[in-house]
Amino acid sequence: MSLENFIQRATSEWMKVKGPQSDIVFSSRVRIARNLTELPFPMMAGTSQGEKVVKTIEKAWKKIKKHQPILQSAELIRMENLTDLEKRVLVEKHLISPSLAEDSRHGAAIISHDESLSIMINEEDHLRIQVLYPGLQLEKAWELASSIDNLLEKELSFAFDDQVGYMTNCPTNVGTGIRASVMVHLPALAMTQQLNRLIPAIMQVGLAVRGIYGEGSEALGQLYQVSNQVTLGQSEEEIIENLIGVVLQMIEHEQSARARLTSISIIQLEDRVYRSLGILAYSRIMDSKEAMKRLSDVRLGIDLGMIQDVGSNVMNELMVMIQPGFLQQYAGERLNPEERDIQRADLIRERLRMEKQTD
Amino acid sequence: MLCPECGKRPATIHYKKVVNGQKTEYHLCELCAQEKGEQMPGFDHGFSFHHLLSGLLNFEPITQMGNSQDDANHSPQVLRCPSCGLTYNQFSKIGRFGCSDCYSTFQQWLDPLMRKVHGNTKHNGKVPERARGKIRMRHDLEKLKEQLHRKIHEEAFEEAAQIRDQIRALQRQLETE
Secondary structure, three states: OOOOHHHHHHOOOOHHHOOOOOOOEEEEEEEOOOOOOOOOOHHHHHHHHHHHHHHHHHHHHHHHHOOOOHHHEEEEEEHHHHHHHHHHHHHHHOOOOHHHHHOOOOOOOOEOOOOEEEEEEEEOOOOEEEEEOOOOOOOHHHHHHHHHHHHHHHHOOOOOOOOOEEEEOOOOEOOEEEEEEEEEEOEEEEEOOOHHHHHHHHHHHOEEOOOOOOOOOOOOOOOOEEOOOOOOOOHHHHHHHHHHHHHHHHHHHHHHHHHHHHHHOOHHHHHHHHHHHHHHOOOOOOOOOHHHHHHHHHHHHHHOOOOOOOOOHHHHHHHHHHOHHHHHHHOOOOOOOHHHHHHHHHHHHHHHHHHHHHH | OOOOOOOEEEEOOOEEEEOOOOEEEEEEEEEEEEEEEEOOOOOOOOHHHHHHHHHHOOOOOOOOOOOOHHHHHHHHHHOOOOOOOEEEHHHHHOOOOOOOOHHHHHHHHHHHHHHHOOOOOOOOOEEEEEHHHHHHHHHHHHHHHHHHHHHHHOOHHHHHHHHHHHHHHHHHHHHOO
C-alpha cells in the first residue's frame, strides 16, 4: 500500500477538518452510557443475553437509520470478527475503548463512515454512544449524541429512574451517563513548568486530567485529556459548560505562555523546534515516546509560524500513525518493538518528504 | 464452558489446587472466583479504581433503630439481586451494579455511595421521552390521591368515587406502559 493510501485510511474524515481553537484543542468527545431494561449489564450477562443485546440494538439501528444520514452510513462491526491488530487500530483511532477490544464478550460497535460517531455495544454498559469532533466543539458533539439517543429511544427501552437518572454498571457514570472530554496540546505550559500547578487546580473543580489513551495512560507529546467526573446532579449542558469554561482558561494560559516564550527565549525555542524537525526528518530508529515529544515540538513550531512548509494536520496524522497498531498494519506484518522503532522512523521521514514535494 | 458455580457466565478462570497431595481442578467465571476469594497471580491486578470504589461501600447502612427482626431479614450477607443474582458481597467487593434492578436491591447503600462519588443524589439532566410521560402520570397520581383523601374527609363520596376511578385508570395505564 502506498503511504498516501494508507494515510487516507488511517485518518478519520473528521480529523481532516480544522475545528475551532484547533491550535490547542485537537479534539472534543462526548460519550453517553445507556442500558436496556430487562437485560443484565454485560458484566453479569450470560452468552445468550449478550447476543440478545447485540441483536436488539442492531434491529433498532436498522429501523432508525433512515432518519439520520450519519447512521445510514454506519457499519456494525463485531469484535469477534476482527484480528487483534485490527482492534488495536480502532483503539488508536479512539473509535473503541481498550476494554471493548480486549475483554468484551459479544462486543460490537456501530461506526459511521466519517468515524465521528461510534456506538459501542456490550462494553461496560449495553450502549456507549460516542461523538468525536475536531477542535473545541463539545456542544455540537453533545447535540449529535443526544439526537442519536432520542432516535434509539424510540425503539429501545433504556433503564432510567426519576431519582438516579440513567442507570449504569459503574456508579461513576450514573445520572446523565455523560463523559465529555477534550484533548489539549499544552507544550508551552509544560516547558514553563506551569502544569504542576494547573493540573491540581483543574482536579479541584471536579475535572479529571489524563494521558491521551484515557485512564492510567501517560501524557505523551504534551497531550492531555480533560474530562468531567461528576455525572449525577448536574444537567448535561451544565457539565459541558463547566468543562468549556475551564478549557478556555487553559487555552488562555497556554497562549500567554507561548507568547512569553517567544518574547524572552525565541532562539532557544527555535533551536528546540528545528532540532526536533531535523531528528524527525533524518533519524533511522525512533521509539514512540521520543516521536511524540518531537512531534509536539514541531507542532508548536507550526502553530507559532516558525515552520511553514509542514501542515499542522500532518502532526495530528503522524501522532496516530506512529502507534504500534498502525505501524504494523502499514508494514502488513507483526513487528517486534525494535522493528517498530525502525518502521516508525521510516514512516515519519517518508511523510515529511511527501510534504516537501507537495509544496 | 459455563461456570459450574452460577451456570450463567463462561468460566474464564482455570486453576488447580493441591491440598495434601490431592489435586482438584477448578473452572469458574471471574465473579464466582472473586466470591470464593480465590487469590491468583495475574488475576487480581492489585490496586484499581474499583477497589477504591468498593472501599466507599464498606460501611454499615443506616438501619432503623430497634427493629432487629427486620435487620436480620435484610442482613447484607443474604441479600441477592433477584434479577441478575449479584450478591451484596460481590457488589461491595467490585463496586458495580449487575443490572438496573440492583439499584433497588441495594437501595439502602445508594444515597451514601452517590453522595461520596458525585456529591449528589438526584438526577438533574435529560429525561427520556418515555419516562417523561410516566413521570407526569406519577405526579398526577400523587395529586389525585391527595384529592381523594380530602374528598373522603369532606364526606363528598360521589366525587371521591370519580377520583378513585381516575386513579385506577391511571394506574392501569402506568402498568401497561
